[in-house]
Amino acid sequence: MVAFTRSIPQTLAAFGYLNLFNDVGCKLTIFCFRAFRGLSISLTCMLCVYQAVAISPATSRLAPLKISIPKHLQYIIIFLYVLYYSTSVTTALNAVSSLFNNTIPPYTFNLEYCFVVGKEYFVYISMSFGVMCRDLLFILSMIVMSGYILRLLYHHGKKMKNILSSDNSQKGRRAEAKASRAVVTLVILYIVFFGIDNIIWVYSLTISRVALLISDIRDFFATLYTSVCPIVVITTNPKVQRKLKLVKMKKEAQPTESSTHTM
Template sequence: MASRDLALGIFFLSQTALGMLGNSVLLCCFIIADLSGIRAKPTDAIVKHLTWANFIVLCRGIPQTIAAFTQTYYLHNVSCKLVLYFHRVGRGVSLGSTSLLSVFQAITISPSNSKWSQLKVRTPRIIGPSLGLCWALQLLLYVFVPVYATDTWNGGNVTGIKDFGYCVFKKSGRLFNTFIVIILASNDVIFLGLMMLASVYMVFILLKHKQRAQHIHRSQSPRSSPETRATQSILTLVSSFVLFYATSIVFSSYLSVLEGTIKWLSNTGMAMSACFPAFCPFLLIRHYASFFRLFCTCFYQTAHCACVVREL
């Protein structure tokens, strides 16, 4: 085995294992919250869908890792179609869920006298249909993937294929391929734009609130204000989100219009598409880590913990 393949296998293995661990811990936070009677916020449903979508994206790292280590690992035809299809769907849902989370958080913290105030009451009823629409859109958008994905044996004699090591993707016509690239890139760019706009709005609201309450913070301890910490969290999440997904969009679009396969480019695109699902839970766990403290407090103070409102 070449040292390059060994390093690639170790990277994919570490990325997949770390991402699975982080998303599992995040799901455990929700399970503990439900068992302890904590009332969930409406946006928690979005985070749950985001976590499951991250799992789906990271699952592709398993055959990618095995293929890097063994060099002789191939999936069957049906397995290839399912792996590539649900990876793309999971990536789209992860992207859409993160954007929805930002939009609904922006609506939640908007001032009561703003034009978004009327949506606050309707938010719990909107989140469910929005998530369903997001899943339906991604399932329909990538319906072409099973048509062109196949195993290496069926695609071995086809010219112009894209080889992923364990599966291949047959090339379609140039006009159809260009159309697909435009549609998929537009889908990703719209979600990215929504998140950036919502995040900028949240930062603006938080900074405005900080200016109003500045005289209160001066009389308190010198640690940073809640608004500053919230702003830093938003900027960290948005920066990592935009960096990873914008890079992934560029690689995906370029690989789609490229004839044949450049191995290192394909592996880099795969790695970048899994970066945010792998590191996203660790950014969110900071908000939900208080579940553990709250659960332990309830457990030790009383045998029956009353319903507690989640303050996050």
């Protein structure tokens, strides 16, 4: 949805397709992009917290959450949807498809196909920093929980060295190493993409008119961590890998079966 509501219109505008939307279309597109962008961060954070709680030992302070989180999971998801939908309304209402006399007023984000007009500087700055702090809270929570997961995996690996035989221990270490690399990769991607996105965002707040190139670069990184990170989660999932292997084996078996029938 993030790619659909931001990357595709941005690409079409870069190739010269202007006036893609009217005012209503601009408001809806901006609203969906901001809501789904935030949900990609918060839901991934929730997944990370859920995994950390699930593998935490019974003596951990997180142990009581093993029962309460599954019970309230649907309410947590609903809360996140309401949070990001409600906080995306104001920005969407300020979106327009065209400007009077084609003059870009100060504190306006030019997306080429739409414009987000900031009416008052104080409101513009406070809302921008509010959005950044909201997303940063989820990112920091994800970093803390990912570090906790890596710590548990490390201690588990040390215990397995003393319990299992050498061959089984090597297999266990390989599985733990894969899980650790997946967690580290995901966290690094979020830190890098989110960091670059928000550095450009803060810089944009310090100038009255944002250049198109700066806006394009920020949009690129804003869509990266909402599209690349889920791919990392999927490709590092053992269940998905087993499914892909089964599909590959079925495709390889089909020519053999057809040749047998021909003979």
